[in-house]
Amino acid sequence: MSKSYVIVAEVRDGKLRQVTLEAFQSVALVKEDGDPVSVIIMGHQISAIAEQLSQYVSGQVYVIDHVDLKTYNAEIQFPLIKEVLNTLNPHAVFLGHTAVGRELAPMIAAYLEAGQLSDVIAIEKSETEVLYTRPLYAGKAFEQKKFSHTPQVVTIRPNNIVAADTIDSHAQIITIDYVPPSSLRSIVQDVIRKTSGKVDLTEAKIVVSGGRGVKSVDGFKPLQELADVLNGAVGASRGACDAGYCDYALQIGQTGKVVTPEIYIACGISGAIQHLAGMSQSRIIIAINKDPEAPIFKLADYGIVGDLFVVVPLLTEEFKRALA
Amino acid sequence: MNIYVILKQTFDTEEKIVIQDGDIPDDGVKYVINPYDEYALEEAIRQKEQHGGSITVVSIGPSRTAEALRTALALGADQAVLITDDRIESDEFSISKVLSAYFANNQPYDLILGGNFSIDNGGGQVGIRLSQLLNIPHVASIIKLDVYDDHAIVSRDSEGDTETVKVTLPALFTAQQGLNEPRYPSLSGIMKAKKKPFHHFTIDDLGLTASEIIAKTQRVSLFLPPSRKSGHILQGELNEQASQLVHLLQQSDVLGI
Numbered sequence: 001m002s003k004s005y006v007i008v009a010e011v012r013d014g015k016l017r018q019v020t021l022e023a024f025q026s027v028a029l030v031k032e033d034g035d036p037v038s039v040i041i042m043g044h045q046i047s048a049i050a051e052q053l054s055q056y057v058s059g060q061v062y063v064i065d066h067v068d069l070k071t072y073n074a075e076i077q078f079p080l081i082k083e084v085l086n087t088l089n090p091h092a093v094f095l096g097h098t099a100v101g102r103e104l105a106p107m108i109a110a111y112l113e114a115g116q117l118s119d120v121i122a123i124e125k126s127e128t129e130v131l132y133t134r135p136l137y138a139g140k141a142f143e144q145k146k147f148s149h150t151p152q153v154v155t156i157r158p159n160n161i162v163a164a165d166t167i168d169s170h171a172q173i174i175t176i177d178y179v180p181p182s183s184l185r186s187i188v189q190d191v192i193r194k195t196s197g198k199v200d201l202t203e204a205k206i207v208v209s210g211g212r213g214v215k216s217v218d219g220f221k222p223l224q225e226l227a228d229v230l231n232g233a234v235g236a237s238r239g240a241c242d243a244g245y246c247d248y249a250l251q252i253g254q255t256g257k258v259v260t261p262e263i264y265i266a267c268g269i270s271g272a273i274q275h276l277a278g279m280s281q282s283r284i285i286i287a288i289n290k291d292p293e294a295p296i297f298k299l300a301d302y303g304i305v306g307d308l309f310v311v312v313p314l315l316t317e318e319f320k321r322a323l324a
Numbered sequence: 325m326n327i328y329v330i331l332k333q334t335f336d337t338e339e340k341i342v343i344q345d346g347d348i349p350d351d352g353v354k355y356v357i358n359p360y361d362e363y364a365l366e367e368a369i370r371q372k373e374q375h376g377g378s379i380t381v382v383s384i385g386p387s388r389t390a391e392a393l394r395t396a397l398a399l400g401a402d403q404a405v406l407i408t409d410d411r412i413e414s415d416e417f418s419i420s421k422v423l424s425a426y427f428a429n430n431q432p433y434d435l436i437l438g439g440n441f442s443i444d445n446g447g448g449q450v451g452i453r454l455s456q457l458l459n460i461p462h463v464a465s466i467i468k469l470d471v472y473d474d475h476a477i478v479s480r481d482s483e484g485d486t487e488t489v490k491v492t493l494p495a496l497f498t499a500q501q502g503l504n505e506p507r508y509p510s511l512s513g514i515m516k517a518k519k520k521p522f523h524h525f526t527i528d529d530l531g532l533t534a535s536e537i538i539a540k541t542q543r544v545s546l547f548l549p550p551s552r553k554s555g556h557i558l559q560g561e562l563n564e565q566a567s568q569l570v571h572l573l574q575q576s577d578v579l580g581i
Binding site for chain 2: 071072073075098099100102103105106107109110111113114115116117118119131134135136137138139140141142143144145146147148149152185186187188189190191192193194198200201202205241247248249250251253254255256262263272273274277280281283284285286292297298299300301302303304305306310311314315317318319321322
């Protein structure tokens with residue numbers, strides 16, 4: 001009997017998120033030929049995105065398009081998702097391990113009385129089972145887990161599984177009427193967008209990160225300039241956040257975010273164990289630090305011993321030239 | 325106001341992880357309250373200071389977990405509940421089900437606070453699952469909490485954006501960094517903690533059977549990440565090093581330049 005797979009797609013700043021395409025690929029790794037894959041997309045003025053999604057799945061694209069869905073609110077979205085899930089009776093539901101996915105996935109799992117594997121970075125399928133690799137202690141160790149029951153819920157860490165390609169068939173787009181919840185227990189009153197137009201830290205291909213050595217709020221400016229040239233994002237160590245140089249939203253480490261970019265540039269970061277847990281799986285690590293004995297140099301691919309306020313602007317200029 | 329804090333005891337963040345015989349040994353490991361749960365506990369204490377009421381800290385874990393709960397009592401919680409049972413497996417379905425059975429027997433609750441995720445398993449599921457099982461609203465990853473009569477106004481961190489959300493009570497909130505600055509226990513707090521109520525439960529006490537909480541997922545293997553070799557420290561004048569580095573990255577093909 002065929003098994004039904006569902007992906008909850010995610011839109012940010014009017015665009016489909018890359019991690020949704022990575023979720024498609026994850027399902028492709030797991031499913032058997034002939035298993036239908038459907039996708040749920042919610043938002044406002046998303047017909048073009050629905051069209052785009054239809055090129056990736058063999059089942060249906062369920063679209064709920066309404067101005068109330070412009071701002072994400074789990075209390076509004078979740079009942080709509082439940083309705084679709086009731087129709088599809090899914091074997092497994094896949095989401096991105098993003099702010100939205102991290103919230104919706106456990107709600108779905110609780111509703112389906114399902115097991116959930118969060119923050120999955122790799123999937124291996126044999127003839128008998130599917131193994132999901134996920135981090136423990138923010139990446140100080142890893143475990144492989146499998147489901148012992150169905151249904152199943154999986155969240156995929158951005159940047160770890162290659163994005164899916166479009167497929168030959170074209171999915172049917174099903175528009176579902178928006179039904180506002182009868183009573184709303186939570187209302188989003190206001191959203192302050194600090195990240196609009198910026199590259200998301202967990203999805204960034206290049207991260208420029210600052211530690212205590214950055215010394216002040218202003219000290220992050222040269223890091224931001226370098227990140228802008230590279231179309232990357234700025235991160236920080238716990239030391240920099242605790243000192244008040246930047247927002248906790250930027251913190252990378254065992255407390256904070258785990259990032260796995262192509263290039264991680266650590267500026268003025270000594271390399272405490274708790275920070276290394278959050279970035280040591282980056283593909284290339286570059287360390288810039290005045291102290292040649294800083295532990296960060298022990299795992300850096302390339303190290304520059306020097307003052308970050310001299311080195312970072314030099315790098316910005318060099319990259320500008322190289323990318324011109 | 326009845327405030328509950330769900331907390332977990334975890335390894336200290338500075339602990340290195342080793343694997344022995346397919347498991348992570350905990351000999352000599354320093355345990356702490358999960359850092360995100362510490363923010364939740366601190367917030368509970370501040371809310372009680374402002375609005376009055378009582379704080380109950382609830383944890384599931386082996387007997388060593390009592391130490392984390394005693395710390396919570398010393399910090400200002402009024403009573404502790406430790407649910408210890410070998411039949412509870414490390415699976416978020418099972419854990420949330422056990423907690424929901426506890427809360428079903430312990431109404432009313434106005435606020436349930438927990439951490440955004442635990443720094444060991446990092447699943448980030450239990451709090452949100454619990455809110456669903458109790459059919460109360462939740463807001464995840466909060467950085468500010470103001471409680472009024474029948475509702476709360478919270479700020480939530482959503483990947484760097486800040487959302488302000490109005491929520492009816494009772495509700496469950498998970499704490500993000502920046503919510504507050506946790507305090508340290510005082511000597512008098514530690515002394516007082518010894519006299520505070522401390523309850524121990526098994527799943528039988530909660531009216532559950534083992535078959536209701538069977539784990540939905542299983543660990544198959546455990547491994548350490550490949551260790552990184554230290555690379556090379558560039559030499560020469562800093563401007564030469566900068567151009568050398570860009571050149572090396574161009575060769576490595578990651579930049580697409």
